[in-house]
Amino acid sequence: MPRIASGFLSSMSAGVVVIKVGTSSLVDVEGGVLRLSNLARICETAKELRGRGYDVVLVSSGAVGVGCQKIGLQERPAKMSQKQALAAVGQPHLMKYYHDFFSALGMTCAQVLLTNDSFVELAEYLNAKSTFKELLKYGAIPVVNENDTVATDHIKIGDNDTLSAKVAIMVEASWLFLMTDVECLYTSNPRVNPDAKPIHVVNDIRQLHVETGSGTQWGSGGMATKLTAARLFTAAGGRMAVCESTKPESIVQIMNGEQVGTVFNSIGAPLSSKRRERKKWILSVSVKGQIWMDDGALDAVYNSHASLFAAGITRVIGDFGAMDSVALCSSDGSQFGVGLSNYTHEEIRKVKGKRSKWFADELSGYMSEEMVHQNNICLLSNNGDSNGESDSSS
The missing domain is CATH 3.40.1160.10 (Acetylglutamate kinase-like)
Known part of the structure; x- marks a missing residue:
């Protein structure tokens, strides 16, 4: 050296x-x-x-x-x-x-x-x-x-x-x-x-x-x-x-x-403790569009750290591809998080509001029933462990 x-x-x-x-x-x-x-x-x-x-x-x-x-x-x-x-x-x-x-x-x-x-x-x-x-x-x-x-x-x-x-x-x-x-x-x-x-x-x-x-x-x-x-x-x-x-x-x-x-002042967990590298990266990726959701989906994603499913989606804004970053918004358009979308904007528009079991045939590249997986969601808040990382698959 x-x-x-x-x-x-x-x-x-x-x-x-x-x-x-x-x-x-x-x-x-x-x-x-x-x-x-x-x-x-x-x-x-x-x-x-x-x-x-x-x-x-x-x-x-x-x-x-x-x-x-x-x-x-x-x-x-x-x-x-x-x-x-x-x-x-x-x-x-x-x-x-x-x-x-x-x-x-x-x-x-x-x-x-x-x-x-x-x-x-x-x-x-x-x-x-x-x-x-x-x-x-x-x-x-x-x-x-x-x-x-x-x-x-x-x-x-x-x-x-x-x-x-x-x-x-x-x-x-x-x-x-x-x-x-x-x-x-x-x-x-x-x-x-x-x-x-x-x-x-x-x-x-x-x-x-x-x-x-x-x-x-x-x-x-x-x-x-x-x-x-x-x-x-x-x-x-x-x-x-x-x-x-x-x-x-x-x-x-x-x-x-x-x-x-x-x-x-900070509203999130300290960078060096609860945020893993992938979560910090997701916060840095440029947002390409918005996904709005109803109150039920908001509660599940925000309070229970769940994935986002098509049934709870009410509106899709912007042109984005699979694995692009999107803003996650409540029913009034207020952003509360960001996430990586599993599907394109066209695909999510096709299936928004529908139960997962009804739309598998509508998505040519069907991979998962989650539109945005919980491991790819970062919340812009301090809601306990706001980006709870319950498994190691991220």
Whole structure:
């Protein structure tokens, strides 16, 4: 084994902290120039967290924005090919900024570009996880982004808020921080509604009702995508916070228990205890559709950890294939879980509401009476052992 300089390998980590840096945090909306002071302070915060014993992962937007700056564009383009070209221009410059700042702080960073396949295929998911593990062992700060230049479906996995939640689940982070251009979550947009009230703590995101908006011209996110990230990560047992990008020191303040930003507390079991690897992976797979169910099926799946059968299905939304991820919803459309479907959307539409014994002949590839097996279901809640794993077949 090669000799490593003393102190270079990370040991006795206090946990992993994932910090997502949005485009609006890095690019000035008015002038379209890079906010170098913000970037420098975020890197300094990463160093402080390392000094406290935490491993740090950054999920950084900004490649397209930096590309626009380098080319001299005043507005972010709409065409996919233009975005991909600008991402190719901007990504190496963005990484150079990170490299220069971290080098000045005596630290090493690493570029990690992910695609949707990194989460769709379990083998690739586990390989990516192993890469993160080794990078953190070497004391490097992984800087993560979507591989925008080769993305074919969309310029983003969904958005970098969701990407950061998936990465945080993958690396078994204890905290996820979403840096944004507002100091916390409000009941509505404070720029439009002067009566909007700040929300500093959310103990159960399922009970949260707020107005959300879209992102800026430079970024693709908004508060809605941050709430999606919170649903994923808190279900996986982590704590997430939204805080202002111009005050990265608030990350340490939040971890010390101060009332800064908005903290979303965990509603799921801790990542390292009750969640097996397959369950964590299922939470990370992009959802392709929805399956709605009646109250009886909801009670069986949610409270008894049972499989989902056709008789309890009332509605199917979206186009998905066998073993694609689907959102599991109650009769009013509220999502309470995710699962891997045994059948395509066309097949489930054929048999929804029917008893299993009546529809075997209607499914050409009939394999199982379960539409979604209990071993492939993850609940977005803390309902006892909310993802009860009663057998070892998963």
